[in-house]
Every structure is written in C-alpha cells, then in structure tokens.
Amino acid sequence: MSIILVLIILGVLTTLIIESMPSIKALGIGYLWGKVWDPVQNIYGAYPFLIGTLLTSFIALIISIPFSYAIAIYLGEYNPKGWLSDLLKNTVELIAAVPSIIYGFWGLFVLVPLVREFEGKIHVLPYGIGIFTASIILAVMIIPYGASLGITLIRMVPSPLKEGAYALGATRFEVIRNVIMPYTRSGLFAGILLSLGRALGETMAVTMLIGNTSAVPTSIFAPGNTMASVIANEFTEADHTEYLSALIELGLVLFLVTVVINLIGRRIITRFTNN
Amino acid sequence: MEAKIGFRNTKSIIFKGIVVFFAFLITLPLIIILLYIIKQGASQVNWHFLTNVPAPVGETGGGILNALWGSFLMVLMASVVAIPVGMLAGIYLSENPRTKLAKYSGLCVDILQGVPSIVVGIVVYFWIVKPLGTFSAMSGSIALAMMMLPIVIRSTEQTLLLLPESLKEAALSLGVPYHRVIIKVVIPCGFAGILSGITLSIARVIGETAPLLFTAFGNPYLSSAVTKPMESLPHLIFTYATSPYDEWHNLAWGASFILLMFVLILNIVTKVLTRKWKIQL
Secondary structure (H helix, E strand, O other), X not given: OHHHHHHHHHHHHHHHHHHHHHHHHHXXXXXXXXXXXXXXXXXXXXXXXXXXXXXXXXXXHHHHHHHHHHHHHHHHHHOOOOXXXXXXXXXXXXXXHOOHHHHHHHHHHHHHHHHHHHHHHOOOOOOOOOHHHHHHHHHHHHHHHHHHHXXXXXXXXXXXXXXXXXXOOOOHHHHHHHHHHHHHHHXXXXXXXXXXXXXXXXXXXXXXHOEOOOOOOOOXXXXXXXXXXXXXXXHHHOOOHHHHHHHHHHHHHHHHHHHHHHHHXXXXXXXXXXX | OHHHHHHHHHHHHHHHHHHHHHHHHOHHHHHHHHHHHHHHHHXXXXXXXXXXXXXXXXXXXXXXXXXXXXXXXXXXXXXXHHHHHHXXXXXXXXXXXXXXXXXXXXXXXXXXXXXXXXXXXXXXXXXXXHHHOOOOHHXXXXXXXHHHHHHHHHHHHHHHHHOOHHHHXXXXXXXXXXXXXXXXXXXXXXXXXXXXXXXXXXXXXXXXXXXHHOOOOOOOOOOOOOOOOOOOHHHHHHHHHOOOOHHXXXXXXXXXXXXXXXXXXXXXXXXXXXXXXXXXX
C-alpha cells in the first residue's frame, strides 16, 4: 500500500508536467516573468501572480510571526499546563480547523467593509478587497501552524540549560532570549517555512478576497491574484489548450515550490528532534 | 547594581506582558468569526432549510439538502478509499521503518500533506474528469481521499509506534501468525488513536472547496449519481456567497453554520479520542 503513495506523487508530477508541456514549449522560461496575462490575445505571463502570491504570503507571515511566537513562548515556557493553557491551545487548534471557505465568506462581508473604510481614511483607492485584506485573513489562518510546532520545540529545551541560566541570575526574559531562542532557532525557522508553504497554496479565502485582476499589483492595497486563485477562477473557463496548459504550469510551479519548502522545513525539524 | 536588577526585572515583566497580550489576542478573531457565523446562520436553519434544495433566484425559501447529501456521500466514498489504504500504509510504515520503501513513501506522505489542495483538484481533473468527459462526484471523492490519506497514515503510524513492543512479542511467542497479530492485537490496541486520525481527516476534508471546483463541480438539484456533478457544502457556500443576491447569501450563512458545527463536533470527538491516547498528530 505504501507503493501507492509513491505512485500518487509520481503521478501528480508527471500529470502536471505532461499537461503543461504545450505552454512550456510555446512560452519557455520567459513565461515566469512575462508581465501580461491576456488569454484573449493568447499572451501568458505569470509575473503578476508570482508577485501576488509572494506579497500576500510574506505580509501574512510578517503579521503572523509575533502571534505564533507569543503563543509558542507562552504555552511552551510561561504556562505549559493548566486550564488556561488548555483553553488557548484548543483555540489555536480550532483556528486551524475552521474551513478556509468560511474565512473567505466572513472576510468578504465583515473585513472588506472595514478595510474599505480604513483605505478611505488613508487616501488610497478604497477597493476593500485586495492583497492587504487577503493577507490579514491568511495571517490568521497560518498562525496555528507556526505556533503548534513552536510549542513542541520550546518544551524540548533541556531544563538543565535553563536552570543553569537562572542560577547565574538571569531573569526570565533573559533566559528566553539567550537560552531558549538560540536553542530553538532552527526549529522555529522550520515552523515559519511550513506556514509559508500553507500560505502559498491557500486558495479559497484568498480567491474570495484578493479581487482577481491579472494586472501587476501597484500597491499592497490594490487587488491582485495569486497562483492558486487564478487557477481557481479561470480553470473551468479555459477554452483552448494553451490557456489551460498555462494555468497548469502555474499549478506545477506552485507544486514544486511548496514541495521544496515543505521538505526543507521537515528536514530541519527531523535534524532538530534527533539531536 | 540595585537599579540594574530592577531594570532587568521590569524588562522581563514587560516582555511577559507582551507575550500574554499577543498570545490571547488570537482568540479574538476566532470568537468574532464564530459569533458572526452563529448570528447570521443559526436563524436560517430549520427543518425546511435542511430538507429542501435551493430555490431559484427571486423565490424565497429553499434549503441545502442537495449540498448536505452531496457532502455526506462524497466524504463517505472518500473514506471508503482512504481509510483502508491509509491504515495499511500506516501499519507498513510503523512495522518496517527502516526499509527503503518506507523511507520513500514516508517522504511522499510529507509531500502529499503539503500539496496545495487546488493542485490536487487539477490532477484529479486530468485523471478522471477529462477521460470520462464530465464532472463527477466520484472524481470529487478521489480528490478528497488524496487529502485524507496523509492524515490517516500519520495518525496510524504514530499510534502504533506508541504500542509497547512486548505486546506484539507476547502474541508472536504464542505462535500466532504475523498477520493475525496485526489484525487481532496491533489494530485493536491502537484503535482509538487510528479512529481519531480518521475523524480528524474527515473534519479536514469536509470543508475543502478547492479540490472540488474542477471535480464534483456543483449541482443545484438533489443527485445521487456518482458519475454526475454533485453539490457539496463548501462549494455551495462559495457559489452563493459570491453571488449578488441577498437570499442566496442567507442560504450560504446557514450552510456555513452547519458546516462549522460539523467541523466543531468532529474536532471535539478527535480531542476526546486523542486525550485518551495522548498522541500528537
């Protein structure tokens, strides 16, 4: 039965490559930085979506990092047991459990008007939907991934190390900064990588909130598109081979990027837990 | 010296304050979202809502029976595929951790877990939808099964690794053949853990929309034909939430409420099971 898994992965890879062959052949590597995506004229460039994906993911990561670190430090070090930490831990797990379509729906009806108002106040075009809105929701969605790994790692810090630092007169903050953080640095980095992998591939919530335009985004408040959201929007409308295979090539890029990110993240964690 | 320790202590306390603030701030969005969905959705739900298909534009009333039934059917079919395969693969991985095949398939489980759900949708489209020439519930189930597999495999593997080796050795020393040891000793002992993995995987895929967009597609009528398009809860929410009609939005809020309740219940069940087993998924 394990062979099935290997077959599935190989199958996924070959299917993606075969089906995106027409576009790889026709467009070559220039596809990745072509700035225009115009199916009507048969011009395909993935650059707007690459930028959109990178922007949303990185903004989401930057927002989420303080939260996931705080949760990891609080539950790993300050308060590892008791009803309060159980409550917080369950909350974090629930955040991961809520389906992304519900985040998208809620974002569309509650967050979008708020962002629109905010944009009106700072004098940018008040779209409401756009990269910024999508990033906020995305940030909430990926916090649990960084946090839950962080909790496990911080609990693995050997207590003689911490006790040694306390014995030298270090305060709690100093122990966290000078003992726990350096010890868990690589593991926490892996946690960030895994949440990045999540953010890159997240589809539904982003599709509903990002505004879906194929132009290169001009600011973080402008509407845009990510690789996943353009596939979700245009796949069933793609009426000729080249269009379809250009979309699949996006899927292939997405697949390869997330696989690499996940594997690096997991490699770091395995090395960390084995030491 | 006195002043310095005071300063360091203050810094420590301020840091703790910041950590606690950020750690608990995260409960806020969850509470807001849950309350909003309950407020908007709970009032929609009644018997009529659960037993009717959506009404056409302009008519009031209508329900989500087609989506409930479709979700149920597709998740059921996905489970029928994913649970046996996942359990067998999990048993293999825990019993033979050092073989080459285990190494590679373990790697593949990790990869599969990280594959964006939309990519699963594309691939299943080319595997099943295109050869058959039509969107179908069957292809949707296959896509969901692919999303379930890694969770079932990992939870089976983790649970079985926790079992004491002596259990198996005792059975083997009594002369019980290996396959019967697995069926009669290993699986029953790890049952709760495996079950928690199954409920968790169902909770994950029941809300998945992206893999269904190009496979099961959606269908405004009640349908049980596995070779035809079929509606599902998340897909119904997606189509109706992005529509311009207020009645349709209300329908989508009601459906979101139901979906959220399913996910919550499944997660609580998982929680109870894992607490019994103390496994980490």
